[in-house]
Structure formats: C-alpha cells, structure tokens
Amino acid sequence: MNYFVNERGYYGDFGGAYIPEMLYPNVEELRQQYLSIIHEESFQQEFKALLKDYVGRPSPLYLAKRLSEKYGANIFLKREDLNHTGAHKINNTIGQILLAERLGKKRIIAETGAGQHGVATATVCALRGLECVVYMGEVDIKRQAPNVARMKMLGAKVVPATSGSKTLKDATNEAMRDWINNPIDTHYIIGSVVGPHPYPDMVSIFQSVISEETKKQLLEQTGKDQPDYVMACVGGGSNAAGMFYHFINDENVKLIAVEAAGKGVSSGFSAATTLLGKEGVLHGSRSILMQTPDGQVVEPHSVSAGLDYPGIGPQHAHLFKTGRGQYVSITDDESLNAGLLLTQLEGIIPAIESAHALAYLEYMKFKGGENVVVCLSGRGDKDMETYMKHFGL
Amino acid sequence: MNRLQQLFQNKKKDILSIYYTAGYPNLTNTLQIAEALEKAGADFLEIGFPYSDPIADGPVIQGSSKQALDNGMTLHLLFEQLKDLRKTVTIPILLMGYVNVVLQFGVDNFCKACAEVGVDGCIIPDLPMYEYEELYRPAFEENGISNIFLVTPQTSEERIRKIDNLSNAFIYLLSSAATTGKNLDVSANARTYFSRIKDMKLNNPLMIGFGISDKQTFDAANEYASGAIIGSAFVKSLANGDVEENVKTFMKEFRD
Numbered sequence: 237m238n239y240f241v242n243e244r245g246y247y248g249d250f251g252g253a254y255i256p257e258m259l260y261p262n263v264e265e266l267r268q269q270y271l272s273i274i275h276e277e278s279f280q281q282e283f284k285a286l287l288k289d290y291v292g293r294p295s296p297l298y299l300a301k302r303l304s305e306k307y308g309a310n311i312f313l314k315r316e317d318l319n320h321t322g323a324h325k326i327n328n329t330i331g332q333i334l335l336a337e338r339l340g341k342k343r344i345i346a347e348t349g350a351g352q353h354g355v356a357t358a359t360v361c362a363l364r365g366l367e368c369v370v371y372m373g374e375v376d377i378k379r380q381a382p383n384v385a386r387m388k389m390l391g392a393k394v395v396p397a398t399s400g401s402k403t404l405k406d407a408t409n410e411a412m413r414d415w416i417n418n419p420i421d422t423h424y425i426i427g428s429v430v431g432p433h434p435y436p437d438m439v440s441i442f443q444s445v446i447s448e449e450t451k452k453q454l455l456e457q458t459g460k461d462q463p464d465y466v467m468a469c470v471g472g473g474s475n476a477a478g479m480f481y482h483f484i485n486d487e488n489v490k491l492i493a494v495e496a497a498g499k500g501v502s503s504g505f506s507a508a509t510t511l512l513g514k515e516g517v518l519h520g521s522r523s524i525l526m527q528t529p530d531g532q533v534v535e536p537h538s539v540s541a542g543l544d545y546p547g548i549g550p551q552h553a554h555l556f557k558t559g560r561g562q563y564v565s566i567t568d569d570e571s572l573n574a575g576l577l578l579t580q581l582e583g584i585i586p587a588i589e590s591a592h593a594l595a596y597l598e599y600m601k602f603k604g605g606e607n608v609v610v611c612l613s614g615r616g617d618k619d620m621e622t623y624m625k626h627f628g629l
Numbered sequence: 630m631n632r633l634q635q636l637f638q639n640k641k642k643d644i645l646s647i648y649y650t651a652g653y654p655n656l657t658n659t660l661q662i663a664e665a666l667e668k669a670g671a672d673f674l675e676i677g678f679p680y681s682d683p684i685a686d687g688p689v690i691q692g693s694s695k696q697a698l699d700n701g702m703t704l705h706l707l708f709e710q711l712k713d714l715r716k717t718v719t720i721p722i723l724l725m726g727y728v729n730v731v732l733q734f735g736v737d738n739f740c741k742a743c744a745e746v747g748v749d750g751c752i753i754p755d756l757p758m759y760e761y762e763e764l765y766r767p768a769f770e771e772n773g774i775s776n777i778f779l780v781t782p783q784t785s786e787e788r789i790r791k792i793d794n795l796s797n798a799f800i801y802l803l804s805s806a807a808t809t810g811k812n813l814d815v816s817a818n819a820r821t822y823f824s825r826i827k828d829m830k831l832n833n834p835l836m837i838g839f840g841i842s843d844k845q846t847f848d849a850a851n852e853y854a855s856g857a858i859i860g861s862a863f864v865k866s867l868a869n870g871d872v873e874e875n876v877k878t879f880m881k882e883f884r885d
Contacts, residue, residue, distance in 0.1 A: 244759070254728055256685040256754035257779040258806045260788075399691055400681065412684040419783055419806045517729040517755065518682070530703040531733035532681040 239484045239551070239560060245433025248557065250524075250550035253432035254517045258416040262424075263520075265339065267434045273338050274331070274441060286330050287445060290363070291320045293327075295446075297453035297609070302581040309602040312463070313612045314450055316475065317586065323614030324443060324475045325356035329425055331442030333360040336423035343367045343422045347411040349376055349404035349471075350541035350589075351383025352614060353427030358392035368392040371410040373403035376541055383618060401535045404545050408519050428472025429549030432520030436477075436549045443478025450609055451482055458607055465600070467492040468611040469592040470563070471507070471543035473552045475613035480561070490562065493552060494592045496538035497565035507536035508565040509548045510556045518546065523553040539568035539622060540588040542614070566595040572626050574598075575616060587614030588622060631773050632721035633749040633798045636673060637834045637855065644856025645847070645883055646836060647863050648675040648725065650693035651710070652702030658872050659710045663718045665876035670884030671720065672856065675752065676711075678704050678726035685754045687810030689861040704734050708742045715747040723777065725752040736765050740772040750775030750798055758788075762795060781806040782822045786829070793831045800833045802826060802854060804840040810861035811840050823853035844882045 238248075245251050245267070253263055273279055287293040296315045304311045316324035329346075336344060344366050348354030354370040361368035370387055374396040377384055387394050400406040408426075415424045429436040429443075447466070455461040466483055468476035470493040483489040498506035506512060513524040518533060525547040526534040538544040548556075555561035566574075571588055574595035579585045586594065590613045597610070616623065623629065636644070647666050651659045663674055679694035679702055686694070704726075714722065724743065731739050731753060743751065751774060756765070761776060769776050775798035780789055783806055792800060804819060805811065826835065837850035838858035850857035866879045 252757065252760065254755045254757060254760075257784060258685065258781050258803065258808075261781075261783040261785075261806075399688075400695070405682065409682050409684050413687075413808045416685065417807050417811075419781075514733075516732055517727075519684075520755070525729075527729070527733065529733065530705070531730035532698060533729075 237558060237560070239555060241433065241437040241551070247551045247554035249515070250522050250553040251433055251436060252522050253520060254522060255432045255520045256416070258419065259412070259432070262415060262419055263432050269339065270335065270434050270438050273335055279334060279338070282334055283331055287327065291326050291330065292318065293445065294449040294453070295319055297450055297457065299457065300582050303578065306581065307597050307600065307602060308604050309600070309606040309608050311597065312454070312607065312609045313584070314446060314479065314609055316446065316611060316613045317584070317590070317615035321352070321356050321359050322617060323352045323356070323587065324446060324478060325353045325427060326359065327445055327478065328427065328439050328442040328474060329353070329356040329360045332423070332425045333364055333366070336366070336425070337364065339423060341421060341423035343369070343418065344425055345369045345371070345411050345414050345422055346425045346427060347371045347404065347407040348427065349373070349407065349544060350618060351376070351380040351387065352542060352618070354392070354394070355383050355386050355390070357425050357427070358387040358390035361392065362390045369414065370394050371397050371407040371414070373397045373401070373407045375402040376404065376407070380541060380618065404541070405533065412519070428474040429477040429551060430472040430519055430521065430547060436521065436551055439474055440477035440481055440551065443474050444481035446475065446478035446611065447480065447482035450479070454607070454609070462486055462489050463609045464606040465490045465492055465608045466611070467494065467593045467596060467608065469494045469543060469589050469613060470548055470552060471496070471545045471589065472547065473549040475611050477549060477551060479609070479611040484560070491555065491560065492596065493561050493563045494596045495563060495565040496540060496543035496592055497567045498537040498539070500567055501565060505537035507538040507543055507545065509546065510563040511565060513547070521550045523547055523550045524556070540571065540592065542587070542589040543592065564596055564599070566592045570595040572623065575623060576627060584612070585616035586612055587616050588619045590614055631749040631775060633673060633723070633775055636721050637799055640672065641855055643851055644672045644836065645670070646673045646675060646856065646858040647671045648677060648858060648860035649864055649867065650677040650679055650690065650697050651707045652679065652697035652700045653693040653864070654696065654867050654872070656700040656702060659707065660714065660717070661872060662876060663714070663722070665873045666880070667718055667720050669876055669880035671880065673721035673723065675723045675725045675858065676707070678702070678707050678724060678730060680727040680730050683727060685808055687808040687861060689810045689864050693864045704730055708746055711746040711748070721749045722747065723750045723752055724748055728753050728756045737768045740768040740774050743774050744772040748774070750777055752777045752801065754779060758792065758795065777801050779803055780826065789826070789829065789831070793833055796833045798833065799836050799855065800831065801858070802835045802837045804837055804850070807839060809839055827853050847883060
C-alpha cells in the first residue's frame with residue numbers, strides 16, 4: 237500500500253487539485269518546482285541551519301516520568317512547544333519562505349485560525365524582509381488578541397475575514413481569493429496539510445523533521461528507533477503528518493490521530509471530521525469534510541481554534557480509509573483536563589490542541605512497558621484565558 | 630446539437646449572457662427571473678446553484694449565495710423549480726456552481742437531471758480538466774450537457790488548445806485573473822491578451838466574462854469575442870424592489 241502522494245497528486249482516492257483556472261498557473265508552477273527546489277543542496281543547507289539556529293531544533297524528546305507512571309507506559313513527549321514562536325507551525329513557514337524566495341515571490345499571504353500559523357508566517361516574513369498579509373476570521377481576531385498583536389508587531393497586515401462563519405475556513409477562502417487576484421508576485425503559505433496538490437505533500441515534507449528527529453532520539457534513549465505508538469492531534473493535520481511521516485511505512489508502529497469532538501460527537505458542536513464527515517472537495521482537494529447532504533460545508537466547533545476546521549488533509553483521509561491510522565476524538569472538557577494534568581504532573585502547560593492528543597492516553601489499554609510518543613505540538617500560553625475561565629483560576 | 634450550440638451557430642456577435650443565483654433574492658424567484666430575462670433580450674442564462682465556500686467569487690455573488698442558502702436553496706430544489714422550465718423559457722440555460730455540490734448530488738444524476746429539465750450546459754470552475762476528462766466526460770456527453778472551461782490571461786497556449794479540444798459550445802474568457810465583480814480592465818494589456826486569444830483561431834467561440842458591468846464594457850468585449858457575460862452587476866441590481874422591474878431596467882441599457 238502506498239501512503240504517500242502519487243504523481244497525479246493523489247493519496248488513494250484523496251487529494252488532487254480542485255481549483256479554478258485562475259489558480260492553475262500558481263499551483264502548477266509550485267507543482268513543477270517544489271521537489272527540485274526542496275532537494276537542492278543549498279536549500280537543504282539553509283533550511284537546516286535556520287531550523288537549528290533560529291527555531292532551536294532539534295526539539296527535545298522528553299520521557300515524561302510521572303505521566304508514564306500514571307499510564308503504565310513510557311510516554312515520550314516530542315517538544316514542538318519549545319520551538320521559536322511556540323509550535324510546530326514554524327517548521328513549515330521556514331521551508332515555504334525559502335521556497336517562495338527561490339520562486340521570486342515578493343509578497344506572502346497566509347490564513348490563520350488561532351493565530352499560530354499567522355505568527356509563524358509573520359515571523360519568517362520579518363526575518364526575510366517580505367511583505368506579509370494574514371487573513372484571519374473576524375471571530376478569531378476577537379478571541380486571539382495576543383496573537384493578532386504579535387503579527388502586527390512583526391509587521392504583518394492582519395485582514396479580517398468577514399464572510400461565512402468568520403473563522404478559519406473563511407480566512408482560507410479569503411486567502412485563496414487574494415491569490416486569485418494576485419497571480420504573479422504572491423506566494424500563499426498554507427499552514428496545514430490541506431489545499432490543492434502539492435501543498436499537502438510539501439507541508440508534510442517540511443513537518444517531517446518531527447519524526448526524523450524522533451527516530452534518532454528514540455534510538456539513543458531506548459535502543460530502538462521505533463515506538464509502539466505515535467499520537468498527535470488533527471485539525472487539518474500538519475503536526476500529525478510530520479509526526480507520522482517516517483513511521484507510516486513501518487506497520488509495527490500504530491498511528492493514532494486525535495480529532496476534536498467539541499461538546500460531543502453528536503452534540504452538533506464538533507469538529508470530529510472522520511466521524512461526522514463524508515467524502516467531498518474543500519479548499520482544493522478531495523478529502524473528508526463535514527457537510528450537509530446538499531454539499532454545503534458545516535461549521536465545526538472546538539474549544540481549540542487550531543482544530544476548529546471542517547476537513548482533514550487528504551493523506552489523513554487515506555490513512556483513515558485504509559485503516560493504517562486510528563482516528564479518534566476527544567471532547568473540549570477532556571482536553572482541558574488533560575492540559576491541567578500535564579501541567580501538574582510535568583510542569584508543562586500544553587496548547588489545548590496538543591492536550592487533545594494527551595487526553596486520549598486515558599483510553600489506551602497498555603500492557604506495560606510500551607513506548608509511546610505524543611507530539612506536543614504547541615505551548616499553552618495562548619490558551620491561558622480559556623484555561624483560567626474553565627478552571628476558575 | 631443543444632440549444633447552446635445552436636445559438637452560437639446562428640449568432641456570431643453581440644451575444645449577451647446573464648448570470649444570477651438561484652433562490653436570490655427570494656427562494657421562488659428562479660424561474661421568474663429567467664422568463665423576464667428572456668423577454669428583455671438575454672441570449673442565454675447562467676443560473677448559479679449556491680455553495681457555502683465560493684472561492685472564485687467576489688463579495689456580491691458571495692452575498693447572493695449566502696442569502697440563497699439561508700432562503701433554503703439546494704440543488705435538488707433547483708431542479709424541482711426548473712421542472713417546467715421549457716414550457717416558458719426557450720433560450721439556452723447553463724447551471725454554474727462548485728464541484729462539491731455536484732459530487733454530493735452525483736455527477737451522473739446531475740447530468741441526467743440537467744437533461745431532463747432542459748439545461749444545456751454547466752460551468753463548474755473548480756472541476757479540473759484532468760478529472761473531467763478521465764472520470765466525468767461520458768456522463769456529460771451522454772446527456773448532451775456542454776461543460777464550459779475558463780481561460781485566464783495566465784493560461785498557456787498549450788492548455789488553451791487542450792481546452793478548445795474538450796469544449797463543444799464556447800470558451801469562457803476571463804477578462805483578468807480575478808474573482809468575480811471587479812471592473813473590466815480595458816487597458817492595453819487586456820486588449821493584447823484578447824487579441825492574442827482571438828488570433829489563435831480556436832474552434833470554439835469566445836465569451837468574455839468577469840468585470841462586464843455596463844454597455845461600454847460589453848461593447849469592448851464584443852470587439853474580441855462573440856459576446857459577454859454579466860454576473861455581479863446584474864445580481865447587485867436585484868437587491869431591492871420588484872424583480873421583474875429590476876430586470877427590465879437593467880436590460881434596457883443593452884437591448885433597446
């Protein structure tokens with residue numbers, strides 16, 4: 237079974253480039269060039285140097301002892317929360333900004349939900365001196381004020397998306413419209429493994445550094461480079477794609493992807509895409525998405541803005557459909573409790589997104605002694621208000 | 630030969646096509662607007678079936694789509710409303726919308742339903758050429774439904790030739806690479822681009838769309854193509870007041 241993209245841009249039944257003709261030249265230029273640019277030696281040197289000296293990689297693989305005792309397995313945390321800007325998102329924006337420069341682009345656009353990808357994009361634009369426009373839902377701008385301020389301080393223009401539900405999905409629509417209207421000088425840095433081919437593949441390649449490092453670190457710490465389980469949260473699915481990447485073809489490693497159940501899978505306020513969705517096309521690729529029988533996209537809900545998306549990347553849809561990955565979901569309350577638990581057992585405040593992956597440990601049936609890697613995709617600073625409100629701190 | 634192909638055989642210039650969104654401004658306006666437009670001199674119509682995430686559209690058609698969805702419009706309902714279309718409307722009709730809605734309806738079912746009510750073609754901007762050719766072309770052709778492709782200033786000559794080969798009614802020439810509802814760019818650049826396409830002597834006739842809003846832009850488009858398509862400007866004119874009056878007033882400028 238091939239779990240990676242084929243030459244037509246498909247993962248099994250999913251993927252492709254379902255885009256209007258206005259976007260075709262941009263996407264085609266990228267498709268023709270992304271692999272050759274990424275494989276250039278000078279690109280790799282610059283990419284690796286920035287990941288090391290600017291982002292602070294490799295991120296530690298930390299054996300969480302007290303958490304391990306509680307669950308009866310060796311729980312390793314891949315500390316993406318320690319990256320510059322506080323999440324895994326920067327791995328991708330570093331890669332894409334170097335690519336955009338090599339394509340001769342002068343202007344960068346991005347969409348953002350919680351603001352993490354927006355901050356990571358504004359950061360690399362400041363670093364390289366490129367113009368940056370970030371589309372963000374009007375609703376998200378209100379609930380993520382600190383990240384809006386960070387983007388502005390970094391020199392980005394933050395444009396409110398006022399259509400539809402005024403959240404991540406609509407910010408993505410607005411960014412695509414911007415790209416349609418600026419077909420020559422602009423590169424669109426998509427923040428997740430979604431969008432038309434080659435974005436899902438390209439973003440997962442940039443995020444694959446997560447599992448590349450994990451393999452080495454596991455070998456050093458446990459004597460084997462494969463764990464029994466890897467776990468990650470999934471909105472669009474970029475940290476999970478990076479966490480799974482080098483383990484996908486090793487069928488002994490079980491892949492567990494944790495979606496946001498919101499207030500409960502059948503509550504009508506959920507973002508559990510694989511459970512609630514059907515096959516269809518959203519934002520340029522064929523995948524699984526939450527929609528009405530008429531094909532209208534349904535508004536998702538999650539306490540975590542980063543998981544508040546009605547689709548998943550096409551590779552995840554393929555891993556789900558083939559059974560290679562196990563897709564599960566965790567409610568808002570369960571994730572917040574898991575965030576508090578990690579804070580009190582290990583002294584690490586996780587992003588609520590990452591806390592979804594941690595929360596699923598409660599449902600795992602360990603025999604004892606298994607090695608488990610959980611991707612701690614981001615830190616919880618941005619979520620303090622939500623934590624404080626929920627726990628009355 | 631469907632009505633659309635017949636129209637282009639009989640008329641080479643000054644063809645006026647109007648786009649509007651089904652279910653806007655009111656759910657039941659769909660057929661009434663078609664009848665009024667034919668009466669006022671439109672040559673063919675594009676009826677949009679709304680989608681929640683119309684990425685190729687500007688604010689006006691986003692707004693009409695959202696309103697139509699809020700009014701309760703669905704693709705099933707649209708075909709129901711068009712059941713008696715051919716009792717009162719004789720000009721060619723295209724349906725226009727996004728691929729996800731068609732996929733959920735089923736591509737075969739969609740083409741059959743089009744043929745049953747007398748729709749002649751469709752425009753699905755985010756259905757890629759490759760997928761159309763490999764997977765869906767038989768369903769369109771068996772039902773006599775013309776699939777219309779878009780061409781932009783950035784579309785390569787090789788790709789335009791391929792589009793020409795896959796088309797059997799007309800080619801939709803975008804005035805610029807932009808979302809709907811912008812003003813027509815009649816700059817030297819645009820004229821060079823229109824001339825370049827015209828000089829390719831394609832098999833299919835050309836219609837220019839995006840940014841056509843008045844007689845002046847319509848006439849400019851006519852210099853290079855068989856006619857032009859008006860969308861946002863017409864949809865905007867429907868916002869307030871009596872639908873039939875609005876149609877008459879809008880069309881007066883073009884068909885006096």
